[in-house]
Amino acid sequence: MNMSSEAGDHRxxxxxxxxLDLRIPGDAEAISRVTDRVSATLSELEIPEEKRLDIxxxxxxxxxxxxxxxxKNDSSKQVRCRLQRDPRGRVLIIITDPGPGFSxxxxxxxxxPANMYADHGRGVYxxxxxxxxxHFEKGGREIRMWKF
Amino acid sequence: xxSLRPGGTRxxxxxxxxxxxxxxxxxxxxxxxxxxxGSAVDELRQVVEEAVGNGDTRIVVNLAEVPMIDSSGIxxxxxxxxxxxxxxxxxxLVQPSKFTVQTLRLVGVLNLFEIxxxxxxxxxxFA
Numbered sequence: 001m002n003m004s005s006e007a008g009d010h011r012x013x014x015x016x017x018x019x020l021d022l023r024i025p026g027d028a029e030a031i032s033r034v035t036d037r038v039s040a041t042l043s044e045l046e047i048p049e050e051k052r053l054d055i056x057x058x059x060x061x062x063x064x065x066x067x068x069x070x071x072k073n074d075s076s077k078q079v080r081c082r083l084q085r086d087p088r089g090r091v092l093i094i095i096t097d098p099g100p101g102f103s104x105x106x107x108x109x110x111x112x113p114a115n116m117y118a119d120h121g122r123g124v125y126x127x128x129x130x131x132x133x134x135h136f137e138k139g140g141r142e143i144r145m146w147k148f
Numbered sequence: 149x150x151s152l153r154p155g156g157t158r159x160x161x162x163x164x165x166x167x168x169x170x171x172x173x174x175x176x177x178x179x180x181x182x183x184x185x186g187s188a189v190d191e192l193r194q195v196v197e198e199a200v201g202n203g204d205t206r207i208v209v210n211l212a213e214v215p216m217i218d219s220s221g222i223x224x225x226x227x228x229x230x231x232x233x234x235x236x237x238x239x240x241l242v243q244p245s246k247f248t249v250q251t252l253r254l255v256g257v258l259n260l261f262e263i264x265x266x267x268x269x270x271x272x273x274f275a
Contacts, residue, residue, distance in 0.1 A: 028186040032163075035184075053216070053247045060218045064185045111256035117230040119223035122255045126219055129254045 016092060019045075020083040024063075026071025026097075031063045034081050041083060042091070054130040055091060055147050061123040062095045062143050070097025070141065091147045101140025164188035166195055174206045174271045175199045180213040183221035192221075196228045196239075205237025208270040212243035217251055226257050238262070240270045 019041050024030040039056040047055075063079060071077040082094040108121040115121055128134050133146040164181035177195065182188060199207060209225070211217075217225075229239045240262045244252070252258040264270040 031185060032182065050247075057216055057218060057251065060184055060216070064218065064220065068185075116257065116260070117226050119227040120219070122219035122222060126251070126255055 016084040016086050018082060018084050020081070022081045023078050024067075024081070025075040026067050026073060026077040026079060027075040028064070028067055028073065030075075031060060031067060034063055035060045038081070038083055038093070045085070047091070051091075051147060055093065058127045058130045058145055058147075059093055059095070061127050062093070062145065065102065065123050065143075066095055066097035066099070069102065070099030072099070093145045093147075094142060095145075096138070096142040099141060101138070102136060102143075103140050104136065164191065166191060168195060168199075170204075171267070171271050172275070173204075174208055174274050175204045176208045176210065176267055176271065178210040178213075182216040182218075183211075183214055183224075184216060184218040185220040189220045189224055193224055196224075200228065200231060200235070203235075205232040205235040206274045207232060207237065207239045208242060208264075208267060209239060210242040210267055211245070211248055214248060215245060217248050219255070222252065222255060222257060226260060229260060238274075240264060240273060242267055242270050 020037065022034050022037065024034055035056055038059050039052055042052040042055060059081065063081065066079040067073060071079060077098050080094075080096045084092040084094070086092070102124070104124075107124050108115055110116075110118070110122040110125050127143075127145060131145040132148045135144040136142070137144060164179060164183060164187075167178040167180075169176045169178070177192075179192070183192065196207065199205075207228070225239060232238055242264050243266070244263060249258060249263075252261070262270075262273065264273065
């Protein structure tokens with residue numbers, strides 16, 4: 001898995017097809033609607049279940065971060081989620097929030113003994129395990145996640 | 149209001165059903181739906197907090213009909229695993245899906261839990 005912060009997503013081709021472009025309020029209750037919509041769209045495209053589940057969970061985690069940290073659970077703020085696909089069938093998810101931005105330097109290791117029983121701190125780690133490439137752009141306010 | 153009364157079922161706003169039964173002094177919590185951030189995790193937290201508060205620290209969570217657990221749901225399970233163990237109990241899992249097992253493994257908590265094929269085995273393991 002490749003991941004970077006502010007390194008630029010050099011794999012982004014110009015001929016991506018936009019499948020979804022959704023905006024939700026910064027409210028945790030709104031997240032599942034997007035996750036389920038992404039999953040349904042991938043299902044319609046006959047993306048294999050294993051790949052679809054990985055993407056859906058990564059979207060769930062990225063939206064949770066955007067709502068909780070980016071919007072501070074403020075429903076007057078908005079999170080944008082885009083689902084795109086390139087001609088080779090690779091899937092790109094772009095999630096943008098209005099917050100201060102996430103830095104990979106602040107990522108914790110959930111597998112360390114000190115964090116094993118923690119009730120938080122696994123989201124970004126999980127995204128990086130589920131997806132093939134993860135990039136943070138716009139000062140960490142945007143996450144771009146590829147599944148090949 | 150959630151209830152721990154035997155047989156009580158709660159349909160959460162995000163589509164998580166929570167059914168709680170008591171068998172041989174073990175709380176058996178059957179879930180149906182995704183366990184993820186929002187009301188699903190909040191409602192399960194309330195149920196388990198109420199059980200632990202009542203001294204019921206031997207808990208079985210049946211995940212057979214849970215297609216997805218996110219990091220918020222995982223955090224809830226490991227937090228209550230720790231608190232029940234501190235009180236001499238535990239949380240044991242029944243029939244997690246292949247994807248749930250993979251998710252728990254990815255974040256390094258799979259081995260913290262005892263996992264069983266059915267409720268009977270999980271309940272008996274507390275004897």
